[in-house]
Amino acid sequence: MQVNNNNTIKQPRAPKQPGAPRQNNPFMWGWLLIIGILLIWTLTGDRTNPAESDWKTVKTDMLATGKVTKIVVVNRETAEVFLTNDATEEYQKQERYKKIPAAGQGAQFRFTIGSVDLFAGDIAEANAEYGLDTPLDYRNEKNGLGSILLNFLPWLVLIGFWIFMMRGMSGAMGGGMGGPMMGVGRAKAQVFDKEKQTKVTFKDVAGLAEAKVEIMEIVDFLKKPDKYKELGGKIPKGALLVGPPGTGKTLLAKAVAGEAEVPFLSISGSDFVEMFVGVGASRVRDLFRQAKEKAPCILFIDEIDAIGRARGRQGGMSSNDERENTLNQLLTEMDGFGTNAGVILLAATNRADILDKALMRPGRFDRQIEIGLPELKEREQIFNVHLKDLKLVEGLDREFLARQTPGFSGADIANVCNEAALIAARGGKSAVDKEDFMAAIDRIVGGLERRSLVMSDEERRLTAFHEAGHATVSWFLKHADPLIKVTIIPRGRALGASWYLPDERHNTTREQFMDKISSLLGGRVAEEVFFGTSETGALNDLERATKMAYAMVTYFGMSEKIGNMSYYDSGAADVSFTKPFSEKTAQDIDSETKRLLGEAEEMARRVIKENREGLTALAERLLERETVFAEDLEDIFGSQKKKNERNDA
DSSP states (O other): OOOOTTOOOOOOOOOOOTTOOOOOOHHHHHHHHHHHHHHHHHHHSOSOOOEEOOHHHIIIIIITTTOEEEEEEETTTEEEEEEOHHHHHHHHTSGGGTTSOOTTSSOSEEEEOSOHHHHHHHHHHHHHHHTOOOOEEEEOOOOOHHHHHHHHHHHHHHHHHHHHHHHHHHHHTTOBTTBGGGGGGSOOOEEEOSSSOOSOOGGGOOSOHHHHHHHHHHHHHHHOHHHHHTTTOOOOSEEEEEOOTTSSHHHHHHHHHHHOSSOEEEEEGGGGOOSSTTHHHHHHHHHHHHHHHTOSEEEEEESTHHHHBOTTOSSSSOSSOHHHHHHHHHHHHHSSSSOOTTEEEEEEESOGGGBOHHHHSTTTOOEEEEOOOOOHHHHHHHHHHHTTTSOBOTTOOHHHHHHTOTTOOHHHHHHHHHHHHHHHHHTTOSSBOHHHHHHHHHHHHHOOBOTTOOOOHHHHHHHHHHHHHHHHHHHHSTTSOOEEEEEOSOBTTBSOEEEEOOOOOSOOOHHHHHHHHHHHHHHHHHHHHHHSOOOGGGHHHHHHHHHHHHHHHHTSOOOTTTOSOOOOOTTOOSOOSSOSSOHHHHHHHHHHHHHHHHHHHHHHHHHHHHTHHHHHHHHHHHHHHSEEEHHHHHHHHOSOTTTSOOOOO
């Protein structure tokens, strides 16, 4: 379903009868009339006009040489100069004067005079000086239609542009009764009812079993309110859907619209934000007014953090912020003196930590529904939904695909299915197979394959030993993630990669942290052991290892020196200007982090030195095949992974 935010909620109108005459638009006819008059005047009017000049030029260049036949003063302010036929033809040969009227068809030059009496005296003096008898006439003219239009045309254009903008704003913002500007405060919500239903239902939402139970209870209450009222139960006023991006919050709301037999209003949080002061609060009032008129109904606000950010944490320094005004109005409408009987508010956000506490309290959002990343079974269900439209090979293992995508959201899985179909089509296959899905996962996780990247033999060999170092350390450490494959084919910004399939655990022990850090540092250690140098390709490994070590010390209390203390603030939505510990503690944190990284490095160094020959064989196989799998490591190192206890000596 596509939601068009430009559609506005309007009162139902009677359908237009076939053959009914269209309403006349007076503005359109007025502008057509003005354009027609200007066009006629342009086509029929004079195409030549007198050239501008001045008295000094006329006297010395025209009167003195006998080129002037007469001078006419028009409206006591402009003098028009009429030249002889020969003089006119002479001037018309010049580029700047070629459009002056011909002799006998009007004046050739004109200029502005000051006083009429003084000008008459100047003419008399010139005639006496040059021995001429140039006639001086006077004429009064009324402005013609062309002059009037030229004088008023700029004002007409400005007025017309203003009317056009106001009418456009009225249409775009839902202007109707009360004038065009009144439409600015109208809420631009999508309405779904019996006449306009969405096709998405709960069958299209895979996984999210607990969330669907919570949401279905709200829908069931609207369908069968007596079932709950008999026991004294009250319907929740609001439910907040919280979870990472791509987990299906908006999709779940669309399913509610498809399942509920009541009107469903949908709007985005950013639709309340406007450049005009007070518009956000006005749109909130208008939205709830429309919801009350359609009650019982469900009102859905997507990305509510656009207006629900905690007050005092705005970007600006002023407390009278437009977003705060909008939030205050939303709080009042949700649970104020007014009644919202029959209106249930659903909202979605992936930033619940920055929402205002007053917005989160019971009475406004009675329920907070967590929608997290899908587990193994849920991912398999999501694959089943997205694979329905694909042409697949027989016997494709859906559980295998689900196991290969830990940490993937529903949107990621949908992208995997689409990429797999594109890869299969690019390869000319008749059906999508397992290899296409694996290539799609590699494409999404690692980036685009860059086989055209030219690498020197030395750089390629260094990369092979680097990746072999990762693989070797992770193969022998007990708590490291299981290895899938190792490759030196460049992808994205990486020259090589080691692919793991992490266990889906919810808690992580200190030993698991240390083994992960060791496997991250295995590549850098292998470079130092085999080549006696280090290169910049380990940047991402060092960054991840350092962050993990800092988290062990500062967040999870896994340092003996720091103790069971955590400096993690789950309620801090903004950047803090002060540290919650002293400089001495900061030094201790740095030293403990460095110590943990040192222990992990020594652990990786010991594993690499003990398995030097196997690592070399693995690197050589990488240089030969470019990609090796877990079966190759088992062939080289044996199948002792996860069977032997790690030697911590």
